[in-house]
Amino acid sequence: MLKQxxxxxxxxxxxxxxxAAANAQGAISDGxxxxxxxxxxSGIYADVAGEGSAVAARMAAEEFxxxxxxxxxxxxxxxxxxxxDIAANVTRQWIDREQxxxxxxxxxxxxxxxxxxxxxxxxRIFLMSGPGSSRLTGDxxxxxxxxxxxxxxxxxAGTARALTEEGKNTWYFLTADYAxxxxxxxxxxxxxxxLGGQALGSVRHPLGNSDFSSFLxxxxxxxAQVIGLANAGNDTTNAIKQANEFGITQAGQxxxxxxxxxxxxxxxxxxxxxxxxxxxxxxxxxxxxxRAWSAKYQEKMGSKPTMVQAGVYSSVxxxxxxxxxxxxxxxxxxxxxxxxxxxQDMFAKNGxxxxxxxxxxDMYLARVKAPSESKGPWDYYEIVRTIPGDSAYLDAAASGxxxxxx
Amino acid sequence: MMELLGIPPQVLFGQLxxxxxxxxxxxxxxxxxxxxxxxxxxxxxxxxxxxxxxxxAAWMLLKFAGINxxxxxxxxxxxxxxxxxxxxxxxxxxxxxxxxxxxxxxTFGLALIIxxxxxxxxxxxxxxxxxxxxxxxxxxxxxMFLPTYRGWVVAVSLVVCFGTWFMIERTRLGAYLRAxxxxxxxxxxxxxxxxxxxxxxxxxxVALAGLAGVxxxxxxxxxxxxxSHLIIVVFAVVVIGGMGSILGAVLTGFMLGILEGxxxxxxxxxxxxxxxxxxxxxxxxKPAGLFGREK
Numbered sequence: 252m253l254k255q256x257x258x259x260x261x262x263x264x265x266x267x268x269x270x271a272a273a274n275a276q277g278a279i280s281d282g283x284x285x286x287x288x289x290x291x292x293s294g295i296y297a298d299v300a301g302e303g304s305a306v307a308a309r310m311a312a313e314e315f316x317x318x319x320x321x322x323x324x325x326x327x328x329x330x331x332x333x334x335x336d337i338a339a340n341v342t343r344q345w346i347d348r349e350q351x352x353x354x355x356x357x358x359x360x361x362x363x364x365x366x367x368x369x370x371x372x373x374x375r376i377f378l379m380s381g382p383g384s385s386r387l388t389g390d391x392x393x394x395x396x397x398x399x400x401x402x403x404x405x406x407x408a409g410t411a412r413a414l415t416e417e418g419k420n421t422w423y424f425l426t427a428d429y430a431x432x433x434x435x436x437x438x439x440x441x442x443x444x445x446l447g448g449q450a451l452g453s454v455r456h457p458l459g460n461s462d463f464s465s466f467l468x469x470x471x472x473x474x475a476q477v478i479g480l481a482n483a484g485n486d487t488t489n490a491i492k493q494a495n496e497f498g499i500t501q502a503g504q505x506x507x508x509x510x511x512x513x514x515x516x517x518x519x520x521x522x523x524x525x526x527x528x529x530x531x532x533x534x535x536x537x538x539x540x541x542r543a544w545s546a547k548y549q550e551k552m553g554s555k556p557t558m559v560q561a562g563v564y565s566s567v568x569x570x571x572x573x574x575x576x577x578x579x580x581x582x583x584x585x586x587x588x589x590x591x592x593x594x595q596d597m598f599a600k601n602g603x604x605x606x607x608x609x610x611x612x613d614m615y616l617a618r619v620k621a622p623s624e625s626k627g628p629w630d631y632y633e634i635v636r637t638i639p640g641d642s643a644y645l646d647a648a649a650s651g652x653x654x655x656x657x
Numbered sequence: 658m659m660e661l662l663g664i665p666p667q668v669l670f671g672q673l674x675x676x677x678x679x680x681x682x683x684x685x686x687x688x689x690x691x692x693x694x695x696x697x698x699x700x701x702x703x704x705x706x707x708x709x710x711x712x713x714a715a716w717m718l719l720k721f722a723g724i725n726x727x728x729x730x731x732x733x734x735x736x737x738x739x740x741x742x743x744x745x746x747x748x749x750x751x752x753x754x755x756x757x758x759x760x761x762x763x764t765f766g767l768a769l770i771i772x773x774x775x776x777x778x779x780x781x782x783x784x785x786x787x788x789x790x791x792x793x794x795x796x797x798x799x800x801m802f803l804p805t806y807r808g809w810v811v812a813v814s815l816v817v818c819f820g821t822w823f824m825i826e827r828t829r830l831g832a833y834l835r836a837x838x839x840x841x842x843x844x845x846x847x848x849x850x851x852x853x854x855x856x857x858x859x860x861x862x863v864a865l866a867g868l869a870g871v872x873x874x875x876x877x878x879x880x881x882x883x884x885s886h887l888i889i890v891v892f893a894v895v896v897i898g899g900m901g902s903i904l905g906a907v908l909t910g911f912m913l914g915i916l917e918g919x920x921x922x923x924x925x926x927x928x929x930x931x932x933x934x935x936x937x938x939x940x941x942x943k944p945a946g947l948f949g950r951e952k
Binding site for chain 2 (some may be wrong): 264293294295296297298301428454455457458459460461462464465466468469471472482484485488489492493496497501515516517518519520522554
């Protein structure tokens with residue numbers, strides 16, 4: 252790390268002179284396109300994003316031969332350890348000293364909100380795949396921030412709508428006690444209420460909690476028809492596993508993992524996970540294209556990609572296309588190219604970026620298969636329906652983003 | 658219906674029972690720590706990693722050798738304990754002459770290395786480990802649903818805790834051990850092989866952590882991070898109980914499990930710090946811990 256920093260500093264110092272000259276020609280600053288993949292590489296979201304996101308970003312770069320018009324593409328990675336202050340420090344250091352042009356991924360909404368502030372101030376692009384908070388394209392939106400893979404509004408719109416329409420209209424929440432969990436609970440409650448349902452209450456648990464039995468007991472005591480898990484990663488898998496143990500689903504309550512990744516299903520095993528409903532932005536087994544890409548990914552990582560990892564690939568690829576078309580890496584120019592160019596790849600069909608930075612694409616409602624239905628490892632989801640992008644995501648005017656209201 | 662402090666009694670009793678269940682993990686883990694500290698004066702920071710190793714050993718035995726839970730309950734702690742013996746022989750035994758701090762740093766470093774390796778190999782999502790068939794299901798107690806497996810955990814933990822306490826406080830072997838910690842030279846002079854006894858004690862303490870890991874595997878995912886989540890809490894338990902006090906470790910483990918359960922009813926957000934608040938208060942009032950002796 253120290254070596255990298257020193258090398259980076261030296262490089263940055265060297266390239267200051269070149270950068271000035273290069274900018275004058277409107278070309279690419281400092282002679283390289285540097286992409287920083289910042290995420291949790293050791294904590295509870297390391298399998299959701301982690302090294303897999305870096306691999307996905309590298310796969311995108313490889314498709315351009317690791318260079319655009321002779322300018323090399325370089326990918327650097329860092330671990331934010333789910334801490335907003337570390338995320339902010341790395342981002343500042345990357346931008347100020349290492350000439351990083353774009354920050355990608357950043358799961359954990361608290362960390363992403365911190366990065367959004369800095370990239371907005373310093374005019375760098377922020378491609379969000381991991382975080383869920385809808386604030387990132389709402390009151391905290393940025394002209395250079397693009398939210399790619401999913402958000403809490405889409406998750407709520409998918410899962411909560413599906414279950415409430417089935418007649419399950421009283422909800423109780425187990426909520427991870429930080430920005431992401433709060434926002435997911437709020438968004439879901441809004442959807443449930445809109446459809447005539449009722450939120451009976453919630454309990455907020457610390458992030459990275461291992462024992463959920465107390466909270467589950469409270470949820471059970473509430474008598475709600477649905478227990479909404481407004482959390483992610485290991486928190487979700489532990490809660491689901493322990494809900495099985497306490498006979499909660501057998502007693503008639505439905506468990507809804509508001510944010511469930513395929514890595515979570517893999518970790519739980521189908522025995523424990525079967526029947527869960529989830530909203531996802533990507534599933535590897537959708538069509539020829541997704542299967543081909545995911546097979547390539549699996550060769551490198553040994554697992555199928557989560558929607559976050561596939562989203563990193565898609566967002567980085569679109570960014571590189573825009574740089575190629577704009578012939579510059581100046582953030583505003585590239586962003587406007589990204590808005591302009593059609594988004595068409597294995598991840599998103601007919602995607603579009605709204606004025607508030609929201610990339611709108613179709614989402615999918617999936618039901619986890621029973622062990623008897625699954626044909627092998629990673630054959631986990633049955634796609635119940637496609638949720639058209641326009642109904643999954645808020646439109647820019649309603650998002651509360653000031654840029655979009657001009 | 659009668660309510661206690663605004664909470665329906667059903668919920669309250671339910672939380673009490675859950676607290677007892679969590680407390681049995683705290684008790685089992687802090688017992689191992691207390692044994693190791695009491696007899697060896699080593700602050701075993703690798704305890705969390707050894708607990709995780711126990712869970713992984715059970716998972717590996719099942720996955721690669723098809724060995725079921727019941728055999729793993731014996732085999733996994735033995736394997737982990739043997740690893741502890743190797744560790745003690747190769748590394749820890751060289752540090753006894755130095756300050757406590759060296760043992761702490763060594764074991765802390767080892768914990769980081771072990772956890773890092775498992776994280777690298779197996780990721781952080783965890784591996785599934787099923788509840789054994791015989792212990793599946795549960796009982797409806799009226800005020801809550803008690804999974805059979807959790808009841809089993811409490812029973813095992815109580816038996817093991819009592820057995821360990823009995824062995825150290827009431828048997829001849831225990832008497833030798835306690836004497837050896839007070840004055841190893843004198844005990845050696847009586848013809849008792851003190852180094853072997855110390856190695857065995859460390860191995861036993863580590864095996865206790867391994868056993869807790871096997872017990873935990875079906876409840877939590879088998880996860881490389883499971884130990885680091887727990888170790889700090891368990892240390893707090895040992896400090897509150899009094900470093901090295903076996904009885905203190907066990908009783909405080911159960912007590913704090915219950916206290917945590919209550920906090921989860923009244924103010925869930927504070928549930929992961931309440932133990933440290935108690936620790937701070939106890940250290941101010943009784944620095945040696947509730948059951949510790951002032952030296």
